[in-house]
Amino acid sequence: xxxxxxxxxxxxxxxxxxxxxxxxxAAVQTSNGxxxxxxxxxxxxxxxxxxxxxxxxxxMDQVNRTxxxxxxxxxxGSTVAFPxxxxxxxQIYSFSPARRFQLPLYRGKPYPPVVFDQAGIVTLGCxxxxxxxxxxxxxxxxxxxxxxxxxxWSVDLPPGAYRVTVWQxxxxxxxxxEVSVSQSGRTEIHVRLTKALRPAPLESRHSWDTY
Amino acid sequence: MSALALLALGLALxxxxxxxxxxxxxxxSEGQRSVxxxxxxxxxxxxxQSGLRLGRARxxxxxxxxxxxxxxxxxxxxxxxxxxxxxxxxxxLQFRPYPFDGGYRFRLRAGAFYAPISLENRSxxxxxxxxxxxxxxxxxxxxxxxxxxAEGQIDWLGTRTGHAFDLALMGGVFGWNDPAGVVIANxxxxxxxxxxxxxxRVGATRSGPLQPMELFGEIDHRAGFYTGVEARYFxxxxxRALHYDNRGDPTxxxxxxxxxxxxxxxxxxxxxxxxxxxxxxxxxxLDGETAVQPAGGYRDWxxxxxxxxxxxxxxxxxxxxxxDSFVVEGTQNGHAWTxxxxxxxxxxxxxxxxxxxxxxxxxxxxxxxxxxxxATETQVQLAAxxxxxxxxx
Numbered sequence: 292x293x294x295x296x297x298x299x300x301x302x303x304x305x306x307x308x309x310x311x312x313x314x315x316x317a318a319v320q321t322s323n324g325x326x327x328x329x330x331x332x333x334x335x336x337x338x339x340x341x342x343x344x345x346x347x348x349x350x351m352d353q354v355n356r357t358x359x360x361x362x363x364x365x366x367x368g369s370t371v372a373f374p375x376x377x378x379x380x381x382q383i384y385s386f387s388p389a390r391r392f393q394l395p396l397y398r399g400k401p402y403p404p405v406v407f408d409q410a411g412i413v414t415l416g417c418x419x420x421x422x423x424x425x426x427x428x429x430x431x432x433x434x435x436x437x438x439x440x441x442x443x444w445s446v447d448l449p450p451g452a453y454r455v456t457v458w459q460x461x462x463x464x465x466x467x468x469e470v471s472v473s474q475s476g477r478t479e480i481h482v483r484l485t486k487a488l489r490p491a492p493l494e495s496r497h498s499w500d501t502y
Numbered sequence: 503m504s505a506l507a508l509l510a511l512g513l514a515l516x517x518x519x520x521x522x523x524x525x526x527x528x529x530x531s532e533g534q535r536s537v538x539x540x541x542x543x544x545x546x547x548x549x550x551q552s553g554l555r556l557g558r559a560r561x562x563x564x565x566x567x568x569x570x571x572x573x574x575x576x577x578x579x580x581x582x583x584x585x586x587x588x589x590x591x592x593x594x595l596q597f598r599p600y601p602f603d604g605g606y607r608f609r610l611r612a613g614a615f616y617a618p619i620s621l622e623n624r625s626x627x628x629x630x631x632x633x634x635x636x637x638x639x640x641x642x643x644x645x646x647x648x649x650x651x652a653e654g655q656i657d658w659l660g661t662r663t664g665h666a667f668d669l670a671l672m673g674g675v676f677g678w679n680d681p682a683g684v685v686i687a688n689x690x691x692x693x694x695x696x697x698x699x700x701x702x703r704v705g706a707t708r709s710g711p712l713q714p715m716e717l718f719g720e721i722d723h724r725a726g727f728y729t730g731v732e733a734r735y736f737x738x739x740x741x742r743a744l745h746y747d748n749r750g751d752p753t754x755x756x757x758x759x760x761x762x763x764x765x766x767x768x769x770x771x772x773x774x775x776x777x778x779x780x781x782x783x784x785x786x787x788l789d790g791e792t793a794v795q796p797a798g799g800y801r802d803w804x805x806x807x808x809x810x811x812x813x814x815x816x817x818x819x820x821x822x823x824x825x826d827s828f829v830v831e832g833t834q835n836g837h838a839w840t841x842x843x844x845x846x847x848x849x850x851x852x853x854x855x856x857x858x859x860x861x862x863x864x865x866x867x868x869x870x871x872x873x874x875x876x877a878t879e880t881q882v883q884l885a886a887x888x889x890x891x892x893x894x895x
Contacts, residue, residue: 379519380519380566382569382600384600384601386600386601386602386603386604386605386662391603393600395569396566396569414662414663414664416601416659416662418570418598418600418601418607419598421659421668422737424661424662489666489736490736490738490778491778492736492737493737493738493776493778494778
């Protein structure tokens with residue numbers, strides 16, 4: 292994942308709290324101050340060789356002409372199965388440089404999982420249903436996760452210096468911050484976006500939308 | 503091994519997607535004999551057709567082959583006395599390859615289909631999910647126009663490459679639509695959902711005062727064309743514009759169909775916006791002219807129509823209100839209000855209650871029918887539609 296020179300508003304950074312837990316807590320807010328759930332947080336150590344997380348076998352389902360989940364975050368080398376739970380056929384593709392592939396028209400689960408062996412953002416689409424849109428974020432970060440309903444995510448980390456990156460497809464910026472995690476206490480970073488989010492996909496996906 | 507399996511799968515025909523639906527209506531109408539029945543009324547049903555009616559019985563099938571090719575057929579019975587009880591509204595072959603790097607994609611359609619103009623007729627069978635009766639603009643399109651030819655489209659899928667927009671350019675070349683213009687020039691706009699079938703006629707269902715007309719014929723042996731653009735802002739906003747010219751030679755008269763090659767040209771534009779809260783707003787505009795040149799001299803008709811619709815969906819319920827206004831210079835002018843409530847408890851059933859009032863002034867009413875030129879027509883329909891098939895929702 293590429294980080295552009297992001298304009299980033301950071302406040303209250305590097306707060307050393309009481310020593311009830313080590314590690315890092317990242318909290319993300321939209322530009323109007325609301326917590327942002329579902330944002331992806333990637334944590335890379337600044338020094339030394341870091342190993343990517345262990346490869347997993349993930350699933351990107353298709354339900355009611357929508358990808359489920361909307362975002363998958365997987366370590367490099369993981370596989371993703373693309374079962375189609377709809378009664379209509381789908382034709383899944385990606386032309387993203389990190390992983391180009393096509394799954395010819397199918398229902399059910401006819402194809403072996405797709406291997407993602409290069410870090411990057413892979414945008415998924417369906418050639419039959421243009422409104423279907425989802426992302427696979429393939430990362431070499433050893434620590435990663437998504438923010439919860441309160442817009443925060445936490446992880447236990449060994450002490451050291453880290454680069455924390457925030458990504459969400461509706462964001463119009465790429466916030467990135469270096470933090471140092473100490474031996475005692477939890478390090479918190481609070482990211483508040485400077486630009487408004489792009490609109491969320493419409494929730495009621497109309498299956499009748501054929502023209 | 504798996505490559506071989508994939509190859510075998512790709513070569514085999516997948517099972518076709520099919521759908522079938524039946525739409526039955528309770529109609530109460532205070533309308534004059536409609537255009538589709540050979541009259542000058544502006545509704546689908548006149549006052550003698552109140553009662554239980556069949557709105558439409560439809561069967562459609564799509565077959566994909568070699569992954570990127572598909573064939574589509576849409577056949578309907580409309581519960582009236584058209585020439586063929588069951589007839590096609592659309593039949594075409596589509597080539598839709600995968601997008602390539604940069605997000606570009608090419609599409610090609612050949613056969614008989616609707617040009618990409620309407621922003622309300624977005625469901626299967628070219629129906630509207632908002633109302634039973636289409637706007638004046640889109641009623642005219644389904645009555646008189648069909649692309650019988652080929653259409654190409656180039657998409658730029660910007661939303662797949664981190665941008666906010668998708669863009670499309672399209673162009674069509676067609677024949678067999680030379681009579682398009684005769685209905686609007688002689689009778690004007692109406693608001694209906696009775697789509698003219700490929701081998702059917704307008705005004706053929708009962709013996710009205712005006713002759714039935716065939717719309718899909720080639721008279722002057724000159725191809726028509728259209729070019730259009732579409733822009734989408736994520737899945738929220740769609741903007742379309744299209745220029746159409748059937749390049750009819752208005753001097754040529756066809757003895758067999760007793761019709762001229764009408765020279766019909768128009769510009770159409772529209773916008774549809776949807777909010778996360780269930781609101782939809784649609785507006786469309788159409789401005790054009792049609793002409794014939796019999797031995798006696800040239801005559802042309804200028805027509806304009808527009809509508810605005812606001813719709814709100816909440817759960818299984820949807821309420822829509824639309825205002826239409828339309829004019830055919832020297833023939834008709836009028837406006838209409840449509841209000842509809844749609845209840846869709848589950849995928850198979852859909853219930854719609856629609857109230858439609860059209861206030862129109864038609865110049866030919868005194869001449870052909872011996873009645874006043876102005877009329878207020880009202881129609882209330884309660885429709886129950888049952889749909890079947892994997893794609894029927």
